[in-house]
Amino acid sequence: MNGIAPSTPEEIARVLELVGIEPSRSLGQSFLVDGGVADREAALLDVPPGTPVVEVGGGLGQLTRALVDRGFQLTVIEREPRLASYLAVNFGERVHVVEGDARTVALPPVKVFAGNLPFSAAHEILLRLVEHGMEHGAFLLQKEVAERLTSSAGSRSYGRPTVIFRTWGVFLSAGKVPSEAFHPRPAVEGALVVWRRDPIDPPLKDARQLERVLDAAFAQRRKVLGNVLPSALSRQFGVPQDRVDGLLARAGWPTDWARRRAEEVRPEEYVALANLLPASGGATRSERGSEH
Numbered sequence: 001m002n003g004i005a006p007s008t009p010e011e012i013a014r015v016l017e018l019v020g021i022e023p024s025r026s027l028g029q030s031f032l033v034d035g036g037v038a039d040r041e042a043a044l045l046d047v048p049p050g051t052p053v054v055e056v057g058g059g060l061g062q063l064t065r066a067l068v069d070r071g072f073q074l075t076v077i078e079r080e081p082r083l084a085s086y087l088a089v090n091f092g093e094r095v096h097v098v099e100g101d102a103r104t105v106a107l108p109p110v111k112v113f114a115g116n117l118p119f120s121a122a123h124e125i126l127l128r129l130v131e132h133g134m135e136h137g138a139f140l141l142q143k144e145v146a147e148r149l150t151s152s153a154g155s156r157s158y159g160r161p162t163v164i165f166r167t168w169g170v171f172l173s174a175g176k177v178p179s180e181a182f183h184p185r186p187a188v189e190g191a192l193v194v195w196r197r198d199p200i201d202p203p204l205k206d207a208r209q210l211e212r213v214l215d216a217a218f219a220q221r222r223k224v225l226g227n228v229l230p231s232a233l234s235r236q237f238g239v240p241q242d243r244v245d246g247l248l249a250r251a252g253w254p255t256d257w258a259r260r261r262a263e264e265v266r267p268e269e270y271v272a273l274a275n276l277l278p279a280s281g282g283a284t285r286s287e288r289g290s291e292h
Contacts, residue, residue: 003094016031030184030186031062032062032116041066041138041139052112053113054074055067056117057117058087064091064095067114075095075110112134117140119142123145136195137195143188149193163214166200168199177189201268209274213270213273216228221261224259233277253272
């Protein structure tokens with residue numbers, strides 16, 4: 001094969017039939033049709049040709065083709081064995097294909113990543129890449145996921161994921177992608193985002209402490225923090241309720257914190273509070289498999 005990705009619904013259907021795959025709507029499997037979107041995504045990587053890049057989820061190779069065209073030293077991780085074989089044959093020596101799940105496979109010592117991530121697993125995959133040390137990346141995500149990652153304090157999309165990722169760096173919005181850019185056409189739209197590593201200052205001391213703080217703040221996000229936080233800090237960290245106001249002042253929280261809701265507190269303020277709190281046992285909510 002010649003490294004040209006299928007670029008129409010008919011071509012995609014023909015290749016899928018050739019490799020014996022029926023897209024699963026229950027798993028949200030859709031393949032990028034629009035080569036222009038892939039070119040936009042690849043162009044978001046602000047690194048020179050020859051840079052080692054890992055693509056997560058090669059699919060039928062639309063983004064793979066765009067990354068190869070830009071001259072990157074490309075490794076593609078693809079969990080579906082038949083698609084991994086297809087990519088290896090189609091792109092030959094220009095691409096190193098690794099068959100495996102990006103959530104568990106051994107990641108190479110690379111700092112630049114890209115991918116059209118499966119909507120159902122995007123958060124988990126991105127968290128692993130960030131913990132692996134990703135410095136820079138470009139991704140196509142479900143629009144709602146992208147909005148949560150790129151939002152600012154005070155917006156409706158702002159929440160625990162926003163704060164957690166902000167401790168390592170920032171996601172920047174890079175444009176929407178309509179559902180007709182995919183085949184089969186999904187029920188939701190996509191969006192492009194760019195990741196740049198830029199750890200929060202001062203740095204977070206203990207990620208588990210931050211997760212406990214966020215659990216307490218966002219558990220009842222419709223309530224103002226004055227009705228939620230003092231009792232939660234007392235229960236989880238042993239902070240006397242009459243000392244909460246002074247503790248939050250030391251953490252640099254605004255004086256009107258009690259009238260604010262969880263989404264109105266900046267990541268830096270949550271981190272500052274987490275850094276001041278005493279260690280406490282118990283599993284975090286994310287460790288129990290729940291997320292806000």
